Amino acid sequence: MTVHFTDDRPSSPEDIDAVKPQRHGADGRSRWDLSTLRELWRFKDYGRPERKSLVLGVLMNGGQMVANLAAPWPLALVINDLLQDKGQGNGQGKSGILHAVAGWFGGSSMAMLLVAASAVVVITAAAGMFSYLGDMYMNGSGQRITSRIRADVFAYTQRLPMAFHDRQNVGELTSRVVSDTSTVESTLRDVGTDLVPSVLTLAGTAAVMVAVDWRLGLIGLVVAPLVFLTANHFAGLTRQYARRKRAATGHLTGLVTESLMGIRTVHAFGSQRVQDQRFATQNDNVLGLSLHAVKVSAKFSPTLQLVAAVGTALVLFVGGYGALNGWWQVGVLVVITSYLKTMLSPMKSLAKLAPSFTQGAASAQRIADILDQPTDHQGAEEPLPARVDGRIELRKVTLDYGTGRGPVFTDVDLTVTPGERIALVGDNGAGKSTLLSVIGGLYRPTTGQVLLDGHSVPDVPEHWLHQQVAMVLQDTFLFSGTLVDNIRYGRPDATDAEVAAAAAAALVSEFADDLPDGLDTTVGTGGTGLSGGQRQRVGIARALLVDAPVVLLDEPTAGLDVHAEELVVQALGRLVEGRTIIATTHRPAVTALATRTVYLRRGGVLDTELPEIVPADSSADRTRLTTIGAF
Structure with a gap:
């Protein structure tokens, strides 16, 4: 979300730094x-x-x-x-x-x-x-x-x-x-x-x-x-x-x-x-x-x-x-x-x-x-493209929260090519959601590099990063306001027609048409009055409206019944088209959308393989990444 300042007010993190006591x-x-x-x-x-x-x-x-x-x-x-x-x-x-x-x-x-x-x-x-x-x-x-x-x-x-x-x-x-x-x-x-x-x-x-x-x-x-x-x-x-x-x-x-x-x-x-x-x-x-x-x-x-x-x-x-x-x-x-x-x-x-x-x-x-707290995403001086291709690289990435409980994972290496759809599956507590958060720039890795088209994710300007990477979280949070306001949240300058198109593609209109005011219906903080599946579809509509080349999905169908999952997966099918996707999931319906599956095991290895095409030498297409610890 863009924060608007008055003319005499610091207008960026750098300006705020200038007046920090x-x-x-x-x-x-x-x-x-x-x-x-x-x-x-x-x-x-x-x-x-x-x-x-x-x-x-x-x-x-x-x-x-x-x-x-x-x-x-x-x-x-x-x-x-x-x-x-x-x-x-x-x-x-x-x-x-x-x-x-x-x-x-x-x-x-x-x-x-x-x-x-x-x-x-x-x-x-x-x-x-x-x-x-x-x-x-x-x-x-x-x-x-x-x-x-x-x-x-x-x-x-x-x-x-x-x-x-x-x-x-x-x-x-x-x-x-x-x-x-x-x-x-x-x-x-x-x-x-x-x-x-x-x-x-x-x-x-x-x-x-x-x-x-x-x-x-x-x-x-x-x-x-x-x-x-x-x-x-x-x-x-x-x-x-x-x-x-x-x-x-x-x-x-x-x-x-x-x-x-x-x-x-x-x-x-x-x-x-x-x-x-x-x-x-x-x-x-x-x-x-x-x-x-x-x-x-x-x-x-x-x-x-x-x-x-x-x-x-x-x-x-x-x-x-x-x-x-x-x-x-x-x-x-x-x-x-x-x-x-x-x-x-x-x-x-x-x-x-x-x-x-x-x-x-x-x-x-x-x-x-x-x-006085330090911030991430201060912004590098390197020129940045208006839209990335969607290549993601993790090089020896380690994350430790510093709580004394050990690292969540260590020395992770992974390369995702543009347009690939990765299903990240594995043991509970192995760090799947955390790895997704590191890729999305929510956490700075303790050591190693996270690159997006060769640009260091923790060091690029935050506003640019979120134009390139959209996230659909496990539990989509809705702010008090209308459905239109919530869909437009990631892109405030979107027109009403663009919002309506995203709502239709994400099947939000399917349930909004039955509401008294349609997309102009007001919801309470957290999406009070909507089901979990309906909130997830609003989250997918947000990501569609942002139109980012990279989309990260964190257990998008967790906790949903079969019918709600079918609707969400149908919406996800439209979201993943032509984009680089990494999705953490335990559900076969989401895994079926992937072109490659990555298995993350607690304290074991991270294996990747093509689910449909098996090469003659399967070990040549298998990447082994050591992970240790958990939360």
Whole structure:
């Protein structure tokens, strides 16, 4: 299936490689312990298309910071320019900003109060406007960045070799693609709505405090190192719980997915209580980790408030003493005290962000674990034909899954000429389906070569390979959608007429004509509502529509009754015409379609012979291939 990307999104595995986060530094050591944001920063290349929006968002947050810094000044000016002057007569004994502005409206005390009150409204409205615009720019960018990450993780996951998927739990992998990207999205949203505004507010407030009166400013800022150390301590505590909780949630998701995928088996054996117990165990693990994280997070805010209160108390005492002795105006003390309260809010926001960032970093690492996996079919630079002749060569091919159970087969040599039809038969567990998967490029051989018209199968581009090789699997999987959608799955650009022709040739139309909507009938995931034989015929129609010169059939009639097998074999008869065919089978009806039969025996030999024409010296046409082991 072709994966479509937007214009600003990586459009190929190579493009995805270009934006894959680097897990390690030049020294090869993990960078995780350098910062909780390090994992998120590794995805910085996804933010390049959003630079304009991010810059505008920062500017809007800067405007909000300026408005917030201006908020306490109307009250301070009323105290300094109006209330303190009141004792001098009419309240106009001093010159000041409030006096100057009020002078435009007559200069009375009432005018001064109206100007101050109006300034409060204007400043608040400006802060709200800048906050709205900042959130729109920053959060919009975060959403688009996350969308790109999610799309690339999904696309890259689909391109990973089957050896990777065989080692993974489907639910756990689903959790990484969906849940972990959602966690990253939440973290990026917090960056836009809390981190950037909070950092700007703290920096701006500190600068203005020092500028207003450096003595009071420095006294107030003495608490900053204590706040930093406290936040850093709690961040370290939450990091381990965040990572463990994400992993536990992934296992829980895997259990749920597995249970739902096997729901028929659960009902067949009445094993609901068994699944309940398994779920309860995993769920209790998630709950325990969550409660630990909640306990640590709950301590965050009150501890920071207590640390910040030390600074406020110190400023209040020293500032009040200075005001009594005429070192500075009362309004200055009001402003500094207000700024300290203003600083407390972003400090609390930053403190509450620590769990979010650690969870986001843990999720980012889990996502990066996928993007760090190597892929097959990177593509060779050699020129490739539009359509191969169909010659297949296996040269000393060995496959070992690396599970410690030994190789599935070793040193396999086999040559299939264009147009030959091979029936691969033999003992159960000898590796017939696995050998077919290696030929189809689903697995890279541990050693040896698999060649298609002289081109190395594991090294050619995947999209080209699947134009040359079509597969009909033992159990054809149908996706939710119409029959037309499923037949067109291997060739999305096929016309309706081509789909109808393939459906007719594969005898899909034979049963689709009896359905309410014909080929436009919607089927559920896995082909719910269709029999095994009907699903197999849809799989054959897919292969016919691809029109590949090589077709691989993996037990295409397994599990079918006699009538269904007759229909499938009839469809296969049309599929094999003029193509190179390799079919694993135990059924004589499929073997009869072959021009040569290959016998694969566990731990024995692989023999080939012409079933109808026996040469004088049969040993001359017999190839012996050693195979050992099994699954």
